[in-house]
Amino acid sequence: MDKYDEMIERSAQSSAWLATVPRVNSAKIENGRLILALSTDVVLSVPLPQLKIGGRAPSSVEIMGGGLDVYFPENDEAVFVPDLLAGIVNMKLAA
Numbered sequence: 001m002d003k004y005d006e007m008i009e010r011s012a013q014s015s016a017w018l019a020t021v022p023r024v025n026s027a028k029i030e031n032g033r034l035i036l037a038l039s040t041d042v043v044l045s046v047p048l049p050q051l052k053i054g055g056r057a058p059s060s061v062e063i064m065g066g067g068l069d070v071y072f073p074e075n076d077e078a079v080f081v082p083d084l085l086a087g088i089v090n091m092k093l094a095a
Contacts, residue, residue, distance in 0.1 A: 021082050023067025029059055036081075039067065044088065051084075053077050 022038040029035070034051065036044045048057050058072035071078040 024063050027061045
């Protein structure tokens, strides 16, 4: 397999993975928690201190990367949603 074929294969695998990942439809900060409504009709509530975002507690959040990232403009930091979900599933961020 030449390098070009390998790149196509990796891209296809990546695309298949992306199609299965829940995405954020809406995000807000309320009562010290990040509230995310996902494309799977699941709503998550994560305490902001569990996210370990530096600086002051953010008061606003934006959805980026096609719903795969949530960005906190005041802190100039983002959270990758698949990593957040993995942390919750592994009981590291359970609220």
